[in-house]
Amino acid sequence: MFVYCDNAATTPLCKQALEAMMPWLETGYGNASSIYKLAREAKRALEDARRTAADCLGVAAEELYFTSGGTESDNWALKGACELGGDARRHIVISAVEHHAVVNTAEYLQKKGYSLSEAPVNASGTVKPDALRSVLRPGTAIVSVISANNEIGTVQPIAELARTVKEFDKEILFHTDAVQAAGHIPLDVTPDVDMFSLSAHKFGGPKGFGALYIKSGVKLPPLLHGGGHERGRRSSTENVAGAAGLAAALEYMTGNREAFAEKAAALRDKLIGGILAAVPYCRVTGHRERRLPGTASFIFAAVEGESLVLQLDTMGVAGSSGSACASASLDPSHVLLAIGLPHEVAHGSLRLTVSHANTDKEMDHVIQSVKTAVERCRSMSPLWNAAESCPVEGFLRFYE
Amino acid sequence: MYSERVMDHFNNPRNMGEVENYNAKGTVGNAKCGDIMQITMKIEDETIQDVKFKTFGCGAAVATSSIATEMVMGKPVEEALRLTNSAVVEALEGLPPVKIHCSVLAEEAIKAAIEDYRSRAPG
Ligand code: FES
Numbered sequence: 001m002f003v004y005c006d007n008a009a010t011t012p013l014c015k016q017a018l019e020a021m022m023p024w025l026e027t028g029y030g031n032a033s034s035i036y037k038l039a040r041e042a043k044r045a046l047e048d049a050r051r052t053a054a055d056c057l058g059v060a061a062e063e064l065y066f067t068s069g070g071t072e073s074d075n076w077a078l079k080g081a082c083e084l085g086g087d088a089r090r091h092i093v094i095s096a097v098e099h100h101a102v103v104n105t106a107e108y109l110q111k112k113g114y115s116l117s118e119a120p121v122n123a124s125g126t127v128k129p130d131a132l133r134s135v136l137r138p139g140t141a142i143v144s145v146i147s148a149n150n151e152i153g154t155v156q157p158i159a160e161l162a163r164t165v166k167e168f169d170k171e172i173l174f175h176t177d178a179v180q181a182a183g184h185i186p187l188d189v190t191p192d193v194d195m196f197s198l199s200a201h202k203f204g205g206p207k208g209f210g211a212l213y214i215k216s217g218v219k220l221p222p223l224l225h226g227g228g229h230e231r232g233r234r235s236s237t238e239n240v241a242g243a244a245g246l247a248a249a250l251e252y253m254t255g256n257r258e259a260f261a262e263k264a265a266a267l268r269d270k271l272i273g274g275i276l277a278a279v280p281y282c283r284v285t286g287h288r289e290r291r292l293p294g295t296a297s298f299i300f301a302a303v304e305g306e307s308l309v310l311q312l313d314t315m316g317v318a319g320s321s322g323s324a325c326a327s328a329s330l331d332p333s334h335v336l337l338a339i340g341l342p343h344e345v346a347h348g349s350l351r352l353t354v355s356h357a358n359t360d361k362e363m364d365h366v367i368q369s370v371k372t373a374v375e376r377c378r379s380m381s382p383l384w385n386a387a388e389s390c391p392v393e394g395f396l397r398f399y400e
Numbered sequence: 401m402y403s404e405r406v407m408d409h410f411n412n413p414r415n416m417g418e419v420e421n422y423n424a425k426g427t428v429g430n431a432k433c434g435d436i437m438q439i440t441m442k443i444e445d446e447t448i449q450d451v452k453f454k455t456f457g458c459g460a461a462v463a464t465s466s467i468a469t470e471m472v473m474g475k476p477v478e479e480a481l482r483l484t485n486s487a488v489v490e491a492l493e494g495l496p497p498v499k500i501h502c503s504v505l506a507e508e509a510i511k512a513a514i515e516d517y518r519s520r521a522p523g
Binding site: 302303304306307310314323324325326332344347379380381383 | 407410411416417432436438454458461462498502
Protein backbone atom coordinates (compact mmCIF):
# COMPACT_ATOMS: atom_id res chain seq x y z
CA MET A 1 0.00 0.00 0.00
CA PHE A 2 1.28 3.48 -0.85
CA VAL A 3 -0.26 6.40 1.01
CA TYR A 4 0.57 9.92 -0.06
CA CYS A 5 0.54 12.20 2.99
CA ASP A 6 2.59 15.10 1.69
CA ASN A 7 -0.07 17.27 0.06
CA ALA A 8 1.47 20.40 1.55
CA ALA A 9 4.57 19.70 -0.56
CA THR A 10 2.55 19.22 -3.71
CA THR A 11 -0.70 17.67 -4.88
CA PRO A 12 -1.36 15.39 -7.84
CA LEU A 13 -2.75 17.19 -10.88
CA CYS A 14 -6.53 16.77 -10.81
CA LYS A 15 -8.35 15.38 -13.82
CA GLN A 16 -10.20 18.66 -14.36
CA ALA A 17 -6.94 20.58 -14.60
CA LEU A 18 -5.33 18.09 -16.96
CA GLU A 19 -8.34 18.19 -19.29
CA ALA A 20 -8.41 21.97 -19.26
CA MET A 21 -4.71 22.15 -20.06
CA MET A 22 -4.44 19.62 -22.88
CA PRO A 23 -5.90 21.72 -25.74
CA TRP A 24 -3.36 24.49 -25.07
CA LEU A 25 -0.48 22.06 -25.10
CA GLU A 26 -1.56 20.26 -28.25
CA THR A 27 -3.35 22.20 -30.96
CA GLY A 28 -3.79 25.55 -29.23
CA TYR A 29 -0.12 26.38 -28.99
CA GLY A 30 -0.39 29.94 -30.29
CA ASN A 31 1.40 32.79 -28.56
CA ALA A 32 -1.37 34.64 -26.75
CA SER A 33 0.22 37.98 -27.60
CA SER A 34 0.15 37.46 -31.37
CA ILE A 35 -2.75 38.65 -33.52
CA TYR A 36 -3.90 35.75 -35.71
CA LYS A 37 -6.77 33.45 -34.86
CA LEU A 38 -4.68 30.72 -33.23
CA ALA A 39 -3.25 33.34 -30.90
CA ARG A 40 -6.55 35.04 -30.22
CA GLU A 41 -8.02 31.75 -29.08
CA ALA A 42 -5.16 31.29 -26.66
CA LYS A 43 -5.62 34.83 -25.39
CA ARG A 44 -9.32 34.20 -24.85
CA ALA A 45 -8.54 31.02 -22.89
CA LEU A 46 -6.06 32.96 -20.77
CA GLU A 47 -8.59 35.64 -19.91
CA ASP A 48 -11.33 33.08 -19.29
CA ALA A 49 -9.00 31.36 -16.84
CA ARG A 50 -8.23 34.65 -15.13
CA ARG A 51 -11.94 35.40 -14.75
CA THR A 52 -12.75 31.95 -13.41
CA ALA A 53 -9.91 32.07 -10.90
CA ALA A 54 -10.78 35.61 -9.82
CA ASP A 55 -14.41 34.60 -9.26
CA CYS A 56 -13.32 31.69 -7.07
CA LEU A 57 -11.14 34.03 -5.04
CA GLY A 58 -13.68 36.82 -4.80
CA VAL A 59 -11.48 39.41 -6.55
CA ALA A 60 -11.66 41.26 -9.87
CA ALA A 61 -10.00 39.62 -12.88
CA GLU A 62 -7.88 42.75 -13.46
CA GLU A 63 -6.40 42.31 -10.01
CA LEU A 64 -5.01 38.84 -10.68
CA TYR A 65 -1.57 38.49 -12.29
CA PHE A 66 -0.25 35.12 -13.36
CA THR A 67 3.26 34.18 -12.27
CA SER A 68 5.51 31.14 -12.21
CA GLY A 69 4.35 30.21 -8.71
CA GLY A 70 4.32 31.10 -5.04
CA THR A 71 8.01 31.92 -4.81
CA GLU A 72 7.88 34.45 -7.64
CA SER A 73 4.70 35.98 -6.25
CA ASP A 74 6.26 36.42 -2.81
CA ASN A 75 9.44 37.88 -4.32
CA TRP A 76 7.43 40.28 -6.42
CA ALA A 77 5.26 41.45 -3.53
CA LEU A 78 8.15 42.15 -1.17
CA LYS A 79 10.68 43.57 -3.62
CA GLY A 80 8.00 45.60 -5.39
CA ALA A 81 6.66 47.03 -2.15
CA CYS A 82 10.13 48.09 -1.07
CA GLU A 83 10.74 49.78 -4.39
CA LEU A 84 7.37 51.50 -4.14
CA GLY A 85 8.16 52.63 -0.61
CA GLY A 86 11.07 54.74 -1.82
CA ASP A 87 13.37 56.42 0.66
CA ALA A 88 10.63 57.12 3.16
CA ARG A 89 9.75 53.47 3.75
CA ARG A 90 12.66 51.17 4.28
CA HIS A 91 11.30 48.79 6.88
CA ILE A 92 9.87 45.30 6.35
CA VAL A 93 7.79 43.23 8.76
CA ILE A 94 7.26 39.50 8.41
CA SER A 95 5.91 36.96 10.86
CA ALA A 96 8.13 34.39 12.55
CA VAL A 97 6.44 31.55 10.67
CA GLU A 98 6.80 32.57 7.04
CA HIS A 99 7.73 30.28 4.18
CA HIS A 100 11.35 30.50 2.97
CA ALA A 101 10.16 32.35 -0.14
CA VAL A 102 9.24 35.27 2.14
CA VAL A 103 11.98 34.82 4.76
CA ASN A 104 14.83 34.67 2.28
CA THR A 105 13.48 37.51 0.16
CA ALA A 106 13.16 39.69 3.27
CA GLU A 107 16.68 38.76 4.36
CA TYR A 108 17.98 39.58 0.89
CA LEU A 109 16.36 43.02 1.14
CA GLN A 110 17.85 43.43 4.59
CA LYS A 111 21.30 42.89 3.08
CA LYS A 112 20.43 45.61 0.58
CA GLY A 113 19.92 48.03 3.45
CA TYR A 114 16.27 47.63 4.48
CA SER A 115 15.55 46.98 8.12
CA LEU A 116 13.61 43.88 9.00
CA SER A 117 11.42 43.05 11.99
CA GLU A 118 9.73 39.81 12.86
CA ALA A 119 6.29 39.60 14.46
CA PRO A 120 6.50 36.80 17.04
CA VAL A 121 3.97 33.99 17.33
CA ASN A 122 2.57 32.25 20.39
CA ALA A 123 2.95 28.54 21.12
CA SER A 124 0.19 27.65 18.64
CA GLY A 125 2.01 29.57 15.91
CA THR A 126 -0.53 32.40 15.82
CA VAL A 127 0.40 36.06 15.27
CA LYS A 128 -1.55 38.21 17.72
CA PRO A 129 -2.59 41.71 16.54
CA ASP A 130 -0.81 43.31 19.51
CA ALA A 131 2.39 41.48 18.72
CA LEU A 132 2.18 42.68 15.14
CA ARG A 133 1.39 46.27 16.13
CA SER A 134 4.44 46.38 18.41
CA VAL A 135 6.84 45.91 15.47
CA LEU A 136 5.21 48.41 13.08
CA ARG A 137 7.01 51.72 12.45
CA PRO A 138 6.15 54.94 10.66
CA GLY A 139 8.54 53.90 7.87
CA THR A 140 7.22 50.37 7.36
CA ALA A 141 6.84 49.58 3.65
CA ILE A 142 5.25 46.15 3.80
CA VAL A 143 3.90 43.59 6.24
CA SER A 144 3.77 39.98 5.12
CA VAL A 145 1.98 37.32 7.17
CA ILE A 146 1.35 33.81 5.89
CA SER A 147 -2.35 32.85 5.70
CA ALA A 148 -1.80 29.28 6.85
CA ASN A 149 1.54 27.83 7.81
CA ASN A 150 3.03 25.09 5.66
CA GLU A 151 4.63 23.14 8.51
CA ILE A 152 2.17 23.20 11.37
CA GLY A 153 -0.97 24.27 9.53
CA THR A 154 -1.91 27.14 11.86
CA VAL A 155 -4.33 29.57 10.20
CA GLN A 156 -3.74 33.26 10.92
CA PRO A 157 -6.46 35.84 11.61
CA ILE A 158 -5.56 37.67 8.40
CA ALA A 159 -8.50 40.10 8.34
CA GLU A 160 -7.74 41.21 11.87
CA LEU A 161 -4.00 41.52 11.25
CA ALA A 162 -4.50 43.48 8.06
CA ARG A 163 -6.87 45.83 9.87
CA THR A 164 -4.30 46.32 12.62
CA VAL A 165 -1.73 47.36 10.04
CA LYS A 166 -4.08 49.77 8.25
CA GLU A 167 -5.19 51.33 11.51
CA PHE A 168 -1.57 52.03 12.30
CA ASP A 169 -0.81 53.48 8.85
CA LYS A 170 -2.96 52.92 5.82
CA GLU A 171 -0.03 53.43 3.45
CA ILE A 172 1.70 50.25 4.63
CA LEU A 173 1.09 47.44 2.14
CA PHE A 174 -0.27 44.20 3.56
CA HIS A 175 0.66 40.96 1.80
CA THR A 176 -0.23 37.41 2.68
CA ASP A 177 1.31 34.21 1.34
CA ALA A 178 -1.86 32.20 0.77
CA VAL A 179 -0.09 29.32 -0.95
CA GLN A 180 -1.25 26.68 1.54
CA ALA A 181 -4.65 28.26 2.11
CA ALA A 182 -5.94 28.94 -1.41
CA GLY A 183 -8.42 26.36 -2.59
CA HIS A 184 -8.58 24.74 0.85
CA ILE A 185 -10.07 27.37 3.12
CA PRO A 186 -11.88 30.64 2.35
CA LEU A 187 -9.40 33.51 2.02
CA ASP A 188 -9.84 36.63 4.11
CA VAL A 189 -9.73 39.01 1.17
CA THR A 190 -10.84 42.20 2.89
CA PRO A 191 -10.09 45.65 1.46
CA ASP A 192 -7.20 45.82 3.95
CA VAL A 193 -5.34 43.08 2.09
CA ASP A 194 -3.28 44.56 -0.74
CA MET A 195 -1.67 41.43 -2.14
CA PHE A 196 -1.74 37.67 -1.81
CA SER A 197 0.27 34.88 -3.41
CA LEU A 198 -0.90 31.50 -4.56
CA SER A 199 0.55 28.47 -6.29
CA ALA A 200 -1.44 26.13 -8.54
CA HIS A 201 0.23 22.85 -7.59
CA LYS A 202 -0.88 23.12 -3.97
CA PHE A 203 -4.52 22.59 -4.94
CA GLY A 204 -4.44 20.14 -7.84
CA GLY A 205 -3.09 22.46 -10.53
CA PRO A 206 0.21 22.28 -12.43
CA LYS A 207 3.65 23.00 -10.98
CA GLY A 208 5.46 26.15 -12.08
CA PHE A 209 2.35 28.30 -12.15
CA GLY A 210 0.73 30.69 -9.70
CA ALA A 211 -0.64 34.15 -9.24
CA LEU A 212 -0.29 37.35 -7.32
CA TYR A 213 -3.37 39.35 -6.44
CA ILE A 214 -2.64 43.07 -6.49
CA LYS A 215 -5.50 45.21 -5.28
CA SER A 216 -6.51 47.81 -7.84
CA GLY A 217 -4.82 51.09 -7.05
CA VAL A 218 -1.66 49.47 -5.67
CA LYS A 219 1.06 50.49 -8.12
CA LEU A 220 3.41 47.59 -7.61
CA PRO A 221 6.31 47.88 -10.07
CA PRO A 222 7.16 44.80 -12.13
CA LEU A 223 9.70 42.20 -11.04
CA LEU A 224 10.25 40.86 -14.56
CA HIS A 225 10.87 43.21 -17.44
CA GLY A 226 10.45 42.25 -21.06
CA GLY A 227 7.71 42.16 -23.63
CA GLY A 228 5.10 43.82 -21.45
CA HIS A 229 2.80 40.87 -20.83
CA GLU A 230 0.17 40.89 -18.07
CA ARG A 231 -0.64 44.52 -18.81
CA GLY A 232 2.99 45.49 -18.57
CA ARG A 233 3.46 44.18 -15.07
CA ARG A 234 4.84 40.71 -15.56
CA SER A 235 6.65 39.98 -18.78
CA SER A 236 7.01 36.45 -20.10
CA THR A 237 5.10 34.66 -22.84
CA GLU A 238 1.78 33.65 -21.34
CA ASN A 239 1.51 30.08 -20.06
CA VAL A 240 -2.01 29.44 -21.29
CA ALA A 241 -2.09 25.79 -20.30
CA GLY A 242 -0.87 26.72 -16.83
CA ALA A 243 -3.60 29.32 -16.45
CA ALA A 244 -6.26 26.91 -17.67
CA GLY A 245 -5.01 24.29 -15.22
CA LEU A 246 -4.92 26.70 -12.30
CA ALA A 247 -8.44 27.92 -13.00
CA ALA A 248 -9.92 24.45 -13.46
CA ALA A 249 -8.30 23.14 -10.27
CA LEU A 250 -9.36 26.16 -8.26
CA GLU A 251 -12.91 25.94 -9.58
CA TYR A 252 -13.07 22.25 -8.69
CA MET A 253 -11.71 22.84 -5.19
CA THR A 254 -13.87 25.90 -4.54
CA GLY A 255 -17.02 24.19 -5.75
CA ASN A 256 -16.43 21.30 -3.36
CA ARG A 257 -14.63 23.17 -0.66
CA GLU A 258 -16.88 22.39 2.27
CA ALA A 259 -17.20 18.70 1.46
CA PHE A 260 -13.47 18.33 0.78
CA ALA A 261 -12.46 20.24 3.88
CA GLU A 262 -14.82 18.18 6.01
CA LYS A 263 -13.46 14.92 4.62
CA ALA A 264 -9.82 15.97 4.96
CA ALA A 265 -10.40 17.22 8.51
CA ALA A 266 -12.05 13.95 9.52
CA LEU A 267 -9.07 11.99 8.18
CA ARG A 268 -6.64 14.38 9.82
CA ASP A 269 -8.40 14.05 13.16
CA LYS A 270 -8.41 10.29 12.89
CA LEU A 271 -4.68 10.40 12.18
CA ILE A 272 -3.98 12.71 15.11
CA GLY A 273 -6.12 10.71 17.52
CA GLY A 274 -4.72 7.41 16.35
CA ILE A 275 -1.09 8.46 16.54
CA LEU A 276 -1.42 10.14 19.93
CA ALA A 277 -3.02 6.97 21.26
CA ALA A 278 -0.50 4.60 19.67
CA VAL A 279 2.76 6.42 20.32
CA PRO A 280 3.95 7.56 23.74
CA TYR A 281 5.92 10.80 24.11
CA CYS A 282 4.40 12.46 21.11
CA ARG A 283 2.78 15.86 20.72
CA VAL A 284 0.80 17.73 18.10
CA THR A 285 2.23 21.05 16.93
CA GLY A 286 0.21 24.04 15.76
CA HIS A 287 -3.22 25.35 16.69
CA ARG A 288 -5.74 22.70 17.71
CA GLU A 289 -8.75 24.19 15.90
CA ARG A 290 -7.54 26.97 13.67
CA ARG A 291 -5.50 24.73 11.41
CA LEU A 292 -5.62 23.62 7.77
CA PRO A 293 -8.09 20.78 7.25
CA GLY A 294 -5.43 18.37 5.97
CA THR A 295 -2.44 19.15 8.17
CA ALA A 296 -1.37 16.86 11.02
CA SER A 297 2.00 17.75 12.53
CA PHE A 298 3.81 16.05 15.38
CA ILE A 299 6.97 15.85 17.37
CA PHE A 300 8.26 12.54 18.73
CA ALA A 301 10.77 12.39 21.54
CA ALA A 302 14.20 10.87 20.91
CA VAL A 303 13.53 10.45 17.20
CA GLU A 304 15.22 12.25 14.30
CA GLY A 305 12.80 13.32 11.58
CA GLU A 306 14.73 12.43 8.45
CA SER A 307 15.23 8.87 9.69
CA LEU A 308 11.55 8.72 10.54
CA VAL A 309 10.53 9.86 7.05
CA LEU A 310 12.84 7.24 5.50
CA GLN A 311 11.40 4.53 7.75
CA LEU A 312 7.89 5.55 6.73
CA ASP A 313 8.95 5.48 3.09
CA THR A 314 9.90 1.82 3.41
CA MET A 315 6.35 1.18 4.65
CA GLY A 316 4.81 3.09 1.76
CA VAL A 317 3.96 6.31 3.56
CA ALA A 318 5.15 9.66 2.14
CA GLY A 319 5.53 12.42 4.72
CA SER A 320 8.04 15.13 5.61
CA SER A 321 9.99 16.62 8.50
CA GLY A 322 11.30 19.98 9.68
CA SER A 323 14.32 18.33 11.32
CA ALA A 324 17.72 19.97 10.86
CA CYS A 325 19.00 16.80 9.23
CA ALA A 326 16.18 16.91 6.68
CA SER A 327 17.01 20.43 5.53
CA ALA A 328 19.65 21.38 3.00
CA SER A 329 21.02 24.02 5.36
CA LEU A 330 21.15 21.65 8.38
CA ASP A 331 19.18 24.24 10.34
CA PRO A 332 16.10 23.13 12.24
CA SER A 333 12.84 24.61 11.02
CA HIS A 334 12.49 28.26 12.06
CA VAL A 335 8.77 27.64 12.44
CA LEU A 336 9.26 24.96 15.08
CA LEU A 337 11.79 27.14 16.91
CA ALA A 338 9.37 30.10 16.72
CA ILE A 339 6.64 28.14 18.54
CA GLY A 340 9.11 27.56 21.35
CA LEU A 341 10.55 24.13 20.65
CA PRO A 342 14.25 23.68 21.40
CA HIS A 343 16.45 22.47 18.55
CA GLU A 344 16.67 18.89 19.86
CA VAL A 345 12.89 18.62 20.11
CA ALA A 346 12.35 20.13 16.64
CA HIS A 347 14.54 17.25 15.46
CA GLY A 348 11.66 14.85 16.01
CA SER A 349 9.11 16.58 13.80
CA LEU A 350 6.85 14.87 11.30
CA ARG A 351 4.29 16.47 9.01
CA LEU A 352 1.55 14.40 7.43
CA THR A 353 -0.75 16.31 5.10
CA VAL A 354 -3.81 14.49 3.82
CA SER A 355 -6.47 15.45 1.30
CA HIS A 356 -10.05 14.55 0.48
CA ALA A 357 -8.63 11.89 -1.83
CA ASN A 358 -7.23 9.84 1.07
CA THR A 359 -9.28 7.12 2.71
CA ASP A 360 -10.09 5.89 6.16
CA LYS A 361 -8.32 2.62 5.53
CA GLU A 362 -5.19 4.46 4.48
CA MET A 363 -5.19 6.29 7.79
CA ASP A 364 -5.17 2.96 9.64
CA HIS A 365 -2.11 1.97 7.66
CA VAL A 366 -0.42 5.30 8.36
CA ILE A 367 -1.09 5.11 12.11
CA GLN A 368 0.33 1.60 12.26
CA SER A 369 3.32 2.61 10.15
CA VAL A 370 4.11 5.65 12.28
CA LYS A 371 3.97 3.50 15.40
CA THR A 372 6.39 0.95 13.91
CA ALA A 373 8.69 3.61 12.43
CA VAL A 374 8.94 5.51 15.70
CA GLU A 375 9.67 2.28 17.55
CA ARG A 376 12.44 1.41 15.09
CA CYS A 377 14.00 4.86 15.37
CA ARG A 378 13.81 4.75 19.14
CA SER A 379 15.37 1.31 19.32
CA MET A 380 18.40 2.88 17.63
CA SER A 381 18.39 6.10 19.59
CA PRO A 382 20.86 6.85 22.39
CA LEU A 383 18.27 9.37 23.63
CA TRP A 384 15.70 6.65 24.30
CA ASN A 385 15.74 4.69 27.51
CA ALA A 386 14.61 1.27 26.31
CA ALA A 387 14.50 -0.27 29.76
CA GLU A 388 11.98 2.25 31.01
CA SER A 389 10.34 3.07 27.68
CA CYS A 390 10.86 6.79 27.97
CA PRO A 391 13.24 9.40 26.67
CA VAL A 392 16.49 9.82 28.58
CA GLU A 393 16.32 12.60 31.11
CA GLY A 394 16.04 16.18 30.01
CA PHE A 395 13.57 15.46 27.25
CA LEU A 396 10.52 14.48 29.22
CA ARG A 397 9.04 17.87 29.96
CA PHE A 398 8.15 18.64 26.35
CA TYR A 399 5.85 15.70 26.06
CA GLU A 400 3.84 15.98 29.24
CA MET B 401 19.56 11.07 -2.91
CA TYR B 402 21.07 8.13 -1.00
CA SER B 403 22.90 5.23 -2.65
CA GLU B 404 21.48 1.74 -2.44
CA ARG B 405 24.29 0.80 -0.10
CA VAL B 406 23.22 3.56 2.29
CA MET B 407 19.59 2.48 2.14
CA ASP B 408 20.59 -1.13 2.74
CA HIS B 409 22.46 -0.20 5.92
CA PHE B 410 19.66 2.11 6.95
CA ASN B 411 16.99 -0.51 6.47
CA ASN B 412 19.04 -3.39 7.89
CA PRO B 413 21.39 -1.81 10.37
CA ARG B 414 24.24 -4.12 11.41
CA ASN B 415 25.36 -4.30 15.01
CA MET B 416 22.71 -2.00 16.37
CA GLY B 417 22.32 -1.74 20.13
CA GLU B 418 24.66 -1.86 23.09
CA VAL B 419 27.35 -4.47 23.76
CA GLU B 420 26.72 -6.32 27.00
CA ASN B 421 29.51 -5.82 29.51
CA TYR B 422 31.24 -3.38 27.22
CA ASN B 423 34.59 -2.03 28.31
CA ALA B 424 34.68 0.83 25.84
CA LYS B 425 32.05 3.46 25.24
CA GLY B 426 32.19 6.60 23.14
CA THR B 427 29.38 9.10 22.73
CA VAL B 428 29.90 12.02 20.39
CA GLY B 429 27.64 14.81 19.22
CA ASN B 430 27.65 16.89 16.14
CA ALA B 431 27.51 20.64 16.38
CA LYS B 432 26.27 20.94 12.81
CA CYS B 433 22.83 19.47 13.16
CA GLY B 434 22.76 18.07 16.69
CA ASP B 435 22.95 14.35 16.05
CA ILE B 436 24.37 11.94 18.62
CA MET B 437 26.20 8.66 18.12
CA GLN B 438 27.15 6.07 20.70
CA ILE B 439 29.58 3.20 20.15
CA THR B 440 30.13 0.42 22.70
CA MET B 441 32.82 -2.22 22.39
CA LYS B 442 34.17 -5.31 24.05
CA ILE B 443 37.93 -5.15 23.62
CA GLU B 444 40.15 -8.09 24.53
CA ASP B 445 43.82 -8.54 23.76
CA GLU B 446 43.84 -5.21 21.97
CA THR B 447 41.26 -6.59 19.56
CA ILE B 448 37.66 -5.45 19.09
CA GLN B 449 35.70 -8.60 19.93
CA ASP B 450 32.31 -6.94 19.65
CA VAL B 451 31.02 -3.53 18.70
CA LYS B 452 27.56 -1.98 18.55
CA PHE B 453 26.11 1.44 17.79
CA LYS B 454 23.16 3.63 18.64
CA THR B 455 22.45 6.73 16.61
CA PHE B 456 20.12 9.68 16.87
CA GLY B 457 20.46 11.24 13.45
CA CYS B 458 19.63 11.10 9.78
CA GLY B 459 19.68 8.17 7.38
CA ALA B 460 23.33 8.84 6.53
CA ALA B 461 24.27 8.88 10.21
CA VAL B 462 22.59 5.52 10.80
CA ALA B 463 24.18 3.99 7.71
CA THR B 464 27.67 5.28 8.49
CA SER B 465 27.51 3.99 12.06
CA SER B 466 26.29 0.64 10.84
CA ILE B 467 29.00 0.18 8.21
CA ALA B 468 31.70 1.56 10.52
CA THR B 469 30.96 -1.15 13.09
CA GLU B 470 31.37 -3.74 10.34
CA MET B 471 34.67 -2.22 9.31
CA VAL B 472 36.22 -2.42 12.79
CA MET B 473 34.65 -5.64 14.03
CA GLY B 474 37.35 -8.18 14.92
CA LYS B 475 40.09 -5.70 14.09
CA PRO B 476 43.05 -4.78 16.28
CA VAL B 477 42.51 -1.51 18.10
CA GLU B 478 45.45 0.08 16.28
CA GLU B 479 43.85 -0.64 12.94
CA ALA B 480 40.46 0.65 14.04
CA LEU B 481 42.07 3.90 15.05
CA ARG B 482 43.15 4.38 11.45
CA LEU B 483 39.57 4.25 10.14
CA THR B 484 38.79 7.50 8.38
CA ASN B 485 35.48 9.03 7.45
CA SER B 486 36.46 8.98 3.79
CA ALA B 487 36.92 5.22 3.96
CA VAL B 488 33.44 4.98 5.48
CA VAL B 489 31.96 7.18 2.75
CA GLU B 490 33.68 5.13 0.08
CA ALA B 491 32.37 1.90 1.55
CA LEU B 492 28.88 3.37 1.33
CA GLU B 493 29.38 4.25 -2.34
CA GLY B 494 29.27 7.93 -1.57
CA LEU B 495 27.11 10.35 0.39
CA PRO B 496 25.46 13.61 -0.64
CA PRO B 497 27.85 16.53 0.13
CA VAL B 498 25.57 17.89 2.86
CA LYS B 499 25.79 14.51 4.63
CA ILE B 500 29.58 14.12 4.77
CA HIS B 501 29.70 15.55 8.29
CA CYS B 502 27.56 12.65 9.52
CA SER B 503 30.30 10.19 8.55
CA VAL B 504 32.85 12.12 10.60
CA LEU B 505 30.80 11.24 13.63
CA ALA B 506 31.31 7.51 13.12
CA GLU B 507 35.06 7.93 12.99
CA GLU B 508 34.98 10.12 16.10
CA ALA B 509 32.73 7.77 18.04
CA ILE B 510 35.04 4.83 17.41
CA LYS B 511 38.06 6.86 18.51
CA ALA B 512 36.20 8.08 21.59
CA ALA B 513 35.31 4.50 22.54
CA ILE B 514 38.90 3.34 22.20
CA GLU B 515 40.11 6.32 24.21
CA ASP B 516 37.61 5.39 26.90
CA TYR B 517 38.96 1.84 26.90
CA ARG B 518 42.51 3.10 27.26
CA SER B 519 41.58 5.35 30.13
CA ARG B 520 40.02 2.39 31.94
CA ALA B 521 42.76 -0.13 31.24
CA PRO B 522 45.15 -0.56 34.16
CA GLY B 523 48.64 0.80 33.57
S1 FES C 1 22.72 13.37 11.42
FE1 FES C 1 22.01 15.34 10.97
S2 FES C 1 22.38 15.48 8.88
FE2 FES C 1 23.11 13.52 9.33
